[in-house]
Each structure stands twice: as structure tokens, then as C-alpha cells.
Amino acid sequence: xxxxxxxxxxxxxxxxxxxxxxxxxxxxxxxxxxxxxxxxxxxxxxxxxxxxxxxxxxxxxxxxxxxxxxxxxxxxxxxxxxxxxxxxxxxxxxxxxxxxxxxxxxxxxxxxxxxxxxxxxxxxxxxxxxxxxxxxxxxxxxxxxxxxxxxxxxxxxxxxxxxxxxxxxxxxxxxxxxxxxxxxxxxxxxxxxxxxxxxxxxxxxxxxxxxxxxxxxxxxxxxxxxxxxxxxxxxxxxxxxxxxxxxxxxxxxxxxxxxxxxxxxxxxxxxxxxxxxxxxxxxxxxxxxxxxxxxxxxxxxxxxxxxxxxxxxxxxxxxxxxxxxxxxxxxxxxxxxxxxxxxxxxxxxxxxxxxxxxxxxxxxxxxxxxxxxxxxxxxxxxxxxxxxxxxxxxxxxx
Ligand code: ADP
Ligand code: MG
Numbered sequence: 001x002x003x004x005x006x007x008x009x010x011x012x013x014x015x016x017x018x019x020x021x022x023x024x025x026x027x028x029x030x031x032x033x034x035x036x037x038x039x040x041x042x043x044x045x046x047x048x049x050x051x052x053x054x055x056x057x058x059x060x061x062x063x064x065x066x067x068x069x070x071x072x073x074x075x076x077x078x079x080x081x082x083x084x085x086x087x088x089x090x091x092x093x094x095x096x097x098x099x100x101x102x103x104x105x106x107x108x109x110x111x112x113x114x115x116x117x118x119x120x121x122x123x124x125x126x127x128x129x130x131x132x133x134x135x136x137x138x139x140x141x142x143x144x145x146x147x148x149x150x151x152x153x154x155x156x157x158x159x160x161x162x163x164x165x166x167x168x169x170x171x172x173x174x175x176x177x178x179x180x181x182x183x184x185x186x187x188x189x190x191x192x193x194x195x196x197x198x199x200x201x202x203x204x205x206x207x208x209x210x211x212x213x214x215x216x217x218x219x220x221x222x223x224x225x226x227x228x229x230x231x232x233x234x235x236x237x238x239x240x241x242x243x244x245x246x247x248x249x250x251x252x253x254x255x256x257x258x259x260x261x262x263x264x265x266x267x268x269x270x271x272x273x274x275x276x277x278x279x280x281x282x283x284x285x286x287x288x289x290x291x292x293x294x295x296x297x298x299x300x301x302x303x304x305x306x307x308x309x310x311x312x313x314x315x316x317x318x319x320x321x322x323x324x325x326x327x328x329x330x331x332x333x334x335x336x337x338x339x340x341x342x343x344x345x346x347x348x349x350x351x352x353x354x355x356x357x358x359x360x361x362x363x364x365x366x367x368x369x370x371x372x373x374x375x376x377x378x379x380x381x382x383x384x385x386x387x388x389x390x391x392x393x394x395x396x397x398x
Contacts, residue, residue, distance in 0.1 A: 004177065005168040005393045007044070010142065013051045016108075018140035019044065019170065020157050020388075022147035022372060023059035023076050023115075032079040034359060037149065040372050042083060044146045044170035049084075049111070056105055056139045058096060058116040058157050059147065060125065067094045067121045077115040089114040095122035096157070097135035105139045119157045126155055133160030142397075146170025148177075149373040151388035152380075162391035169392055172372065177389065179348060179369045180380050188313035188346060189215055194305070194336065196221025197319025197351060200244045204251075205382035206318070211254050216261040216312075218305050220297045220321035220332060224265050224285070227252065233286025236270065238294035263308055267298030269322065269329060276326055296322025297332040305332075306339045315340060318351040318378070333357050341366035350377035 021041045026033035048055055057080075064071040077090035089112055091104045096119050108114045116139075119125045124132035133156040137143070143165040145151065150158050151173065161167075169177065183191070193214040195203060200223045210217065219227055222239040229235050230248035255262040268285050270292040271278035282298045283289065297305065309315060317340060321332030334357075340347045341363040349355055349367055352374040358364050371377040380386060 004174075004389055005397070006174050007047060007144070007168055007171065009397065010144070010166070010168040011397050012048060012053050012142060012144070015053055015141040016056065016139070017048055017053045017142050017144055018056045018058065018136060018161065018165070019048070019144045020147045020150070020161075021057050021059045022149040023057075023073070023080075024061050024149060025076065027061075027070070027075060031075045034356070035079060035083070036355075036359060036364070037372055038076065038080055038083060040172050041146055041170070044144065044172060045084065045113070047171065048144070049113070052111065054108055054110050055113045056108065056116065057113065058119050058136065060120040060150065060157070061118045062120070064118065064120050066123070071118050071120070073115055073118050080113075080115065084113065086113065091117070093117045096125070097122060097132055102135070102138075119155070124156055126153075128154050128156050128160045130160060132156040133164055136161045137164035140165065143167040144170045145388055145392060146172045147388070148173045148371070148376055150376070151373065151386040152376040152384070154387035158388035159391045162388065163394050166395045166397040167392045169389070173389070175369070176371060176373065176377070177380070180350070180371065180377055183314065183316055183348060184209070184213055184381065184383065187213060190312050191314040191316075192216045192218065192309055192312040194218040194220070194309075194315065194317040195319050196223060196321045196333075197353060198222050198239075200226045200241055200248060203318070203378065204247065205384075206378050207251055208254070209382050210316070211251070211258055211260050214260055216263065216308055217255060218263045218308055220265055220301070220305065221319050223319065224297070225294055227264050228285050234288060235286070235294060236283075236288030236290055236292040238268070238288060261308075263304065265297040265301035266304065267300045268294035269296040269298050269331070270294050271329075274323055274326055274329070280328060295329040302332055302335050305336065309339055309343065309345070312343065312345040314346045314348070315343065316348045316350070317354060318349070320353050320357055324353070324357045330357070334361060337361050337363050350374065350381070
């Protein structure tokens with residue numbers, strides 16, 4: 001695990017603190033849809049306010065290439081104000097670092113909370129432009145990064161500014177790094193990894209790394225069909241990455257040689273199309289008739305997967321078992337989520353869609369740790385250095 005300074009090491013009391021949060025939330029009717037990411041930042045913000053800090057917050061929202069009215073932080077500021085039960089100052093500006101923003105931040109009263117406009121309104125953000133980093137640094141005495149979901153990007157508000165101010169990780173980033181980093185270092189065993197979702201190619205690095213530490217690897221989702229086809233199975237019209245068949249064979253072999261038990265589905269719930277009213281049938285996973293798509297793991301696979309989780313002490317889950325957005329293809333994902341919610345194992349969930357599925361099911365509170373970073377959690381699990389973390393602590397605290 002990388003070493004990094006935390007709020008315990010930081011002299012934040014009574015000072016102006018720039019906090020990079022991850023408020024990249026879905027918007028709905030001008031307000032905030034799922035507010036999980038905002039809620040997860042509250043412990044850090046409350047702690048800083050208790051320590052008499054003045055807060056200047058910044059985040060990106062969506063992927064705008066310039067100022068865009070439907071990507072303003074206004075609704076987020078209002079929502080945060082409700083959650084914090086205090087006024088959150090916000091000024092719509094063409095971007096971060098605009099002249100009017102500099103004046104607005106300079107006027108921030110002691111103990112106030114200001115949320116800056118969407119950092120991505122300024123192209124200098126993703127270019128990690130030193131000038132923008134300078135402007136952001138001029139807003140505060142110190143910098144706290146709590147945006148795990150953006151820590152794998154070297155942007156001005158995540159990496160650049162951390163090189164200019166005394167800095168540390170916030171409580172959310174700290175927990176993400178400890179939990180996910182700990183999985184690779186010393187997981188309690190048996191350590192079972194469940195992978196699913198759309199593509200093998202998205203998760204190759206993680207699979208390779210996890211094969212070094214996991215005791216058992218369960219693969220569901222569309223990803224499973226590439227493995228099944230690679231060993232000669234007939235998967236009908238299921239989603240397969242033809243250019244990854246060789247890789248799937250190599251990973252299967254790597255699991256065998258490392259003594260990792262690899263479990264693929266044995267049956268699949270199939271239909272001609274992805275539609276709620278489609279006629280469904282269950283087939284052996286390597287004998288799916290032409291014209292049919294495997295859209296979820298089948299009933300025998302569900303049973304086998306749950307049995308393989310039974311004695312687990314640690315479980316990492318990334319990627320849904322099927323097309324969970326459309327019932328009845330959500331069954332495998334739901335049964336897995338319910339089993340993990342009831343499990344006494346340390347359960348760690350990563351991946352945007354898997355987390356969304358758990359939130360929809362209302363099971364989030366019953367999991368050990370739900371990661372707020374899709375891409376960031378994958379990169380961390382691959383063993384990559386996250387630039388936003390590596391930059392923390394480059395300037396000494398006075
Ligand atoms: P996560 O965001 O949790 O990492 P991914 O983005 O990798 O997950 O994959 C999620 C997507 O995979 C979902 O949109 C889901 O519909 C799709 N998916 C899962 N299983 C299948 C399948 N059998 N066929 C087609 N798509 C699938
Ligand atoms: Mg996804």
C-alpha cells in the first residue's frame with residue numbers, strides 16, 4: 001500500500017482548506033439523482049468544519065469540454081447544503097479560476113463552505129496545467145484530496161495542486177486505500193473474488209493481479225462467455241470478445257498453475273433479445289443454441305456460486321452477473337448481492353454498475369466496503385500507482 005499523509009498528520013485547524021471531492025453524481029431533473037458520493041464525503045467535511053477550517057471544495061461533474069449549463073454544480077451545492085445543514089456558497093462561473101471566482105473565494109467568511117464550479121469547464125483541468133493548479137492553490141493554505149474516484153487521473157485539481165500545497169488524504173480516500181490495498185496484501189482467507197460485467201478486456205490487469213492472491217475466482221456476466229468459448233463451448237449468440245480467446249486460455253492456465261480455483265457458470269438464462277417480455281430458457285453454458293444470448297447466470301450456477309462463497313472470509317465483487325438492468329436477467333446479480341449482504345465475510349464491492357445494483361436493492365448498508373471509484377479501484381487493485389495519491393505529501397506541513 002502506498003504511504004500517504006492523513007488528516008491525523010495535517011495542520012488543518014483554523015485554516016483555509018481546498019478539498020478535492022468526488023461529486024461526479026448523476027443529475028436528475030436539475031437536482032441530484034443518486035447522492036452516494038456526496039454522502040461519502042461528509043465525514044471528511046464535518047471533521048474539517050469541527051476543526052474550524054474554512055472549506056473551498058472542488059469536483060468535476062460529467063465530461064463537459066467547456067462551460068455547459070447542464071453540468072453546473074448548482075444543484076450539487078444545494079444538495080450538499082441540505083446534507084450538511086448549512087449554507088453552501090456557490091457562484092456560477094465560466095470555469096474554475098475565473099476572475100469572479102477568485103473574488104468570490106477571497107470573500108469567503110471564516111468557517112464557510114464554498115463549492116467551486118465544475119473543474120472540467122476549464123480544459124486546463126484534464127491537461128494538468130500548472131497555471132490552473134496555481135490558481136487553485138492560491139485559494140487555500142492546504143489541500144485535502146478525498147476524491148478516490150478521480151485519484152487515477154493526473155489532473156490539475158487532483159495531482160497538480162497537490163504538488164503546490166501541504167496536502168493529505170481525506171477520510172474517504174484513506175479508507176479506500178486501506179481496504180482495497182489491504183486486499184492485495186493480507187486478505188483473510190479463503191479470499192473469493194467474483195468478477196462479472198461486460199468485458200474481459202476491461203479487467204485483464206485486475207484478473208492477472210488477483211490470480212496472485214485469491215483462493216477462488218468466480219466469473220459471471222458477459223465476460224464468462226469468452227472463457228467458455230475459449231475452452232471450446234458453444235455459447236450461441238452470447239457476447240464474446242473474439243480477440244481475447246487466447247488471453248482467456250492463458251488466464252485459465254494461470255489459475256490452474258497457481259492453484260486458484262476458477263469457477264465459470266455451468267448454465268445460462270437465455271433469450272433472443274434483451275427485453276423484459278422476451279421468452280427465456282435455461283441452457284448449459286457450452287450448448288447455447290444459435291440465435292440465443294446468454295443474459296444471466298442460470299439457476300445451477302447461482303447455486304454453485306453461492307456455495308463457493310459460503311466459507312469465504314473475504315469477498316471482492318466487481319461486475320454484475322448478467323444484464324441486471326432488465327428483469328428477469330437481474331436474478332443472478334440479486335441473489336449474489338443478497339448472499340453477500342447476509343455473509344459474515346469482509347465484503348468489498350467495486351465497479352460502478354455493481355454498486356448501482358446494490359444501491360437499487362437497498363443492500364449497501366450490509367456490505368463491508370463499497371468503493372466509490374470504478375476505474376480507480378480497478379487500477380489500485382492492479383497494483384498501479386494512483387497519481388492523485390502519489391502526489392500527496394510532496395510539500396511538507398508547517
Ligand atoms: P462494473 O461497472 O460493475 O465494473 P461493467 O461496466 O464491467 O461492470 O459491466 C456492466 C454491464 O455488463 C451492464 O451494463 C450489464 O448489462 C452488462 N452485462 C452483464 N452480463 C451481460 C451479458 N451476459 N450479456 C450482455 N451484457 C452483460
Ligand atoms: Mg460499468
